[in-house]
Amino acid sequence: MERDQILLKLRERIVAFAASHVQGDIAEDLAQEVLILLHEKYHHVDRLEELVPLSLRIARFKIMSLRRKSQRRGEYTQVSVTDIQLPDLEADPATLVERKLMLERLTQAVAQLGDRCRELLRLKLQGKSFGEIQKRMGAQSINTVYTWDHRCRQQLLDLMGGGWEPEKK
């Protein structure tokens, strides 16, 4: 798949995703900002395996920024989208605090998992691939490991209240 085709599909998906978090016109602008950033700063990235996670990360960053701005009573809402500075994707103090809180919740939740899920998550965190996990845990097939992981992920999500991040008002 060519880069332009990928970006075209990415825009469509990002607009739909952002629309569920912000207002419709802002969602369009947000998607546009992501594509501009990919074009200007990450023009050398053209593989699907890199473009998708990168665009997801930028989109998340934009959404979080928008939320913070709106929380500050619309201080920056009058600013044109084109005037918004390009993000460096480095974590600001607020993001660091959010990550720390999320890590605490995660730490409490993983301790409540069953033996198999804990072992599976441990191996994943150690950087093992699904193939290696299959051998290590003695699973008959890789699909068995996929199924285990799917259930464990769902179990962990439930333990964390249904989402990785707390619901934001």
Place this chain on the structure above:
Amino acid sequence: MSREEIQKLLGGYATDTLGEAERRALFEAALEDQELFDALAKEEALREVLQDPSARQQLIVALGPAREPFAARAWRWLRQPAALATAGGVAALLIVAGLVLHQTKHAHREAMVADAITPGPPAPVAAIAPSAAPQEAKKSPVVGRQLRRLAPLSAPRALAAPQPAAQSELAEGKLSTAPAAPPPQQPAPMATGALDGPAQANGQDVQVQMQAQAVISRNAALGSVRAAKAAPSAANLAVEYTLLLKDVDGVYSPVPSGTVFHAGDSVRLQVAPSEAGYIYLFQRNASAGWSLVASQRVEKAQRYALPSTGSLQSDQPAQLELLLVLSRLEQTAFANPQAADIDALASGASSPSAATAAPADFGARLVDARKRVGAPQASFKITIEYR
């Protein structure tokens, strides 16, 4: 990969567990599927956290120690003292249970064989010709089954030589010598021949009893198909005896075997037969030959003093030769015995040298030395020394 399978890859996105092909499959699907794309976007929050190595390490610590493989866990568990003790106890229990079960089954099988083949009083076989035996055996499946069941038991050859312990058991009435003691006048016929011989003792009462019963039952079973000589019982005749010496108070008391008596001592013989029947006591007189001193009906294992009145006595140093005859049938001819007949009995009599171990309160135990199981009578020679 199907959509469901691709959705299962979501869990590997945040932890960077996916391989190249898995990532490509997931992202291609996400570009076409908004729901999957949204799910992938939500994973981004977790991915950000897990990209920090310290955060990963914190979670690994929170997950606790790594779980060992099953074999390693089992081995470690087995090496614990409590587990070892438990496993050892269980193993010992299983072994004991197995042995008990095996012995129970063994005993039950033997008992079933004995019960199954123990007949009532054997039917008279006089009318059956010996040559009819094989045909009868073929015609009768019951008999055939009995014979097959009997096959593993003592072989006739092994039964040929009597063992003292077994004879002792038989004579003391510990063993079941069914069929029950027959009336002396009408002894129940039974087969002999190849099956002659006492039960072979092996030191275990139960086993001896089983074998004895099996021999009897086998005799009875074969009695219906084989012509044989009539015999009243399957056991060797035996007599336990001790000498009683009359003391100054006129009371007869047992004396140790080998006691040397003095001239004028009054002696009686206390006997206990192994079978019901008739007992006869003869005394040899140097001039007049054998004379009947006492005779009476006796019951199995009951004690009798012979003679019941009077005593055996010698007024001078001598050897008092006695002949004790135990017969299953009444011997009317003994009232006026022919010297030749008694001499013949005496010549074939068993002497104390053939005695086997006797109960503590008996001087000796005499068993028919000719080993004729089922013989109608047996004679025993006893010598009392007077000095």
